Amino acid sequence: MHVVIVGSGPVGTVAALLLARRGDRVTLVDRDPGPRSGSWERKGVMQFHQPHGYRAGFREVLLHHLPDVYQTLLEAGTVVDQPDDPDRRAGMAVRRPILERTLWTIADREPGVTRVTGNVDAVRIDGGRVVGAGIGGWTLAADLVIDAAGRGSRFGAELRPAPDRCETGMAYASRLYQFHRDADRGPLGNGVLIFGALGYAVLIFAADAGTFTVLLVRAAHDRGLAQVRDPRAFDAALQLLPAVREITDPLRSRPIGPVRAGSGLVNQYRPQAAVPGMLAIGDSVLTTNPMGARGMTLGLQSAVAMVQTVEGLRDDQWSSAMHEWSERQLRPWYADHVEWDAALAAAWSGADPDPAGPLSLDLLVAAGIARPELMAGLAPYLDMRALPESTSTVRAEVRDMLRAGWRPPAPDLPTRADLVRAIAVTDSAAAVA
Numbered sequence: 001m002h003v004v005i006v007g008s009g010p011v012g013t014v015a016a017l018l019l020a021r022r023g024d025r026v027t028l029v030d031r032d033p034g035p036r037s038g039s040w041e042r043k044g045v046m047q048f049h050q051p052h053g054y055r056a057g058f059r060e061v062l063l064h065h066l067p068d069v070y071q072t073l074l075e076a077g078t079v080v081d082q083p084d085d086p087d088r089r090a091g092m093a094v095r096r097p098i099l100e101r102t103l104w105t106i107a108d109r110e111p112g113v114t115r116v117t118g119n120v121d122a123v124r125i126d127g128g129r130v131v132g133a134g135i136g137g138w139t140l141a142a143d144l145v146i147d148a149a150g151r152g153s154r155f156g157a158e159l160r161p162a163p164d165r166c167e168t169g170m171a172y173a174s175r176l177y178q179f180h181r182d183a184d185r186g187p188l189g190n191g192v193l194i195f196g197a198l199g200y201a202v203l204i205f206a207a208d209a210g211t212f213t214v215l216l217v218r219a220a221h222d223r224g225l226a227q228v229r230d231p232r233a234f235d236a237a238l239q240l241l242p243a244v245r246e247i248t249d250p251l252r253s254r255p256i257g258p259v260r261a262g263s264g265l266v267n268q269y270r271p272q273a274a275v276p277g278m279l280a281i282g283d284s285v286l287t288t289n290p291m292g293a294r295g296m297t298l299g300l301q302s303a304v305a306m307v308q309t310v311e312g313l314r315d316d317q318w319s320s321a322m323h324e325w326s327e328r329q330l331r332p333w334y335a336d337h338v339e340w341d342a343a344l345a346a347a348w349s350g351a352d353p354d355p356a357g358p359l360s361l362d363l364l365v366a367a368g369i370a371r372p373e374l375m376a377g378l379a380p381y382l383d384m385r386a387l388p389e390s391t392s393t394v395r396a397e398v399r400d401m402l403r404a405g406w407r408p409p410a411p412d413l414p415t416r417a418d419l420v421r422a423i424a425v426t427d428s429a430a431a432v433a
Contacts, residue, residue, distance in 0.1 A: 002026075002027070002142050003026045004145045005027070006029050006133060006145065007149035008104065008107070008115070009148065010099055010296065012028060012146070012148030012149075012282070014066065014069075015148060015303040016107055017103075019310075020111065020112035021110075021112075025112050025114075026112060026113045027115070027116055028107065028114070028115050029115075029116045029120055029133065031043050031044065031119045033117045035097075035100070042097070045150070047290065049176070049257070050096075050174055050215070050260060050262050051203070052094075053091065054092040054094065054293075056090055056384070056385075057298075057301060057385075058092060060089070061303075065304065069106055072106065073092070079093045080190065093207050094208040095176075095213075120149070121136065124141075125275070129276040130142075130275055130276070133155075144318070145277060146279050146280070147279070147281070147284040148282050150283040150284060151266075151284075151287040153284045156273055159273040159278065160280070163270040163271075166268075166338045166341070167220075168220075169220050169221075170219060170291065171220040171265070172217055172265075173228045173259055174260050175213065175214055175258070175259045175260070176211060176212075176256055177211065177212050177214065177254065178210060178211050179210040181210075186246050186252065187243055187246065188206050188247055191206055192204065195243065195411065196217070196413070197410075197414070197415055199219065200217065201217040202217070203291070211256070214248065217291055219345065224423070227423045228259070228423065231258065233423040233426050236426040237420075239422075267288050267338050268334070270286075271326065273319060274320075277315070278319070279309075280322075282299035282303065283299060285302060286298060286326075286331075286333060294337075297384055302326070305329070306322060332387045332389060335388070339360075340361050346358075347360060347362075347363075353407065355399045359399075364378060365382075366408035366409075367406075371401075374397060377393055
């Protein structure tokens with residue numbers, strides 16, 4: 001059959017390769033003309049140059065379904081976290097521009113995949129089913145149209161129920177660095193370092209070819225930390241953190257990109273359309289707080305589920321089957337992030353943890369450290385091998401711990417006020433100069 005995929009990000013491109021390799025003709029439609037030599041800004045993708053986490057489920061989709069893509073990414077310098085540890089499901093570390101350029105190049109060589117550059121502006125319906133996509137006044141006919149246009153997609157919105165949507169209440173600033181040749185990676189290794197205090201969190205993401213990104217997360221309304229969008233303020237604030245100071249030591253690494261800001265972040269879940277001939281995958285269905293590093297894994301899993309649905313069922317069953325899968329496998333992660341974000345916002349405001357209220361991931365992990373026997377119930381959820389509901393027993397235990405007076409130990413880190421003061425000193429020095 002002929003499949004039109006709206007959006008050729010990682011999820012859309014993986015779906016295209018999976019469909020083409022089962023014998024379908026696929027047309028990828030994207031308003032971006034694709035990578036060229038040098039820098040690639042990627043139209044309409046705010047998070048393109050922000051750091052990404054690729055959990056074990058992401059890597060396993062590539063290993064099992066697209067091993068040539070996986071091997072090409074390794075050759076491009078992608079690193080694997082703990083690849084030889086039998087007790088861990090290893091994730092990957094790669095910059096998104098490298099991931100997309102690799103996928104884009106492989107898709108361009110794939111028989112059965114073609115591209116159209118343009119903006120899809122309409123859904124074509126005939127006889128009660130979707131029969132194609134409108135692009136600037138002409139119609140690209142299809143047996144199936146897939147919305148993989150991402151978090152900002154408006155394609156076919158009138159055919160789908162209203163989304164559940166919740167602001168994360170967070171904003172980001174990040175900067176890309178490069179380790180010097182033969183430099184030791186220090187405490188970073190091939191994974192992600194996560195730490196924070198009341199009012200902020202810092203994540204350091206390893207990536208391909210000796211690169212890494214430092215990301216600072218703050219409350220969206222926090223004007224005092226908003227200045228970290230300036231490179232001098234970013235450096236001044238984060239140099240207070242020992243791990244950042246060690247990894248970004250000029251003798252070990254150097255910045256190779258500007259400070260990039262990210263805001264307007266939401267959790268959103270949009271059910272499938274009930275109209276035959278159209279399916280949605282990836283961020284077009286579920287968008288979660290990027291701090292959880294879950295989006296890419298869930299996106300690729302939704303692409304695989306879509307292909308299995310199309311292969312195994314009649315076309316009049318596709319929509320209902322994908323709706324049921326999405327409700328079962330994706331909606332719980334939306335609810336989990338809404339709870340996590342609410343709990344983190346309350347903690348950052350100084351509120352004492354409420355035993356009857358939402359629990360943040362940070363709190364659950366801290367409880368698991370305090371009582372290691374709880375980690376057995378948390379680990380499958382942390383690895384995304386099990387849905388959030390699998391932690392119900394652990395959450396009940398943590399609530400009992402809170403009622404009994406347990407609280408996570410205060411981190412031995414600079415306070416938010418320390419970071420704000422460092423920024424203020426930098427601003428004052430710049431003004432004098």
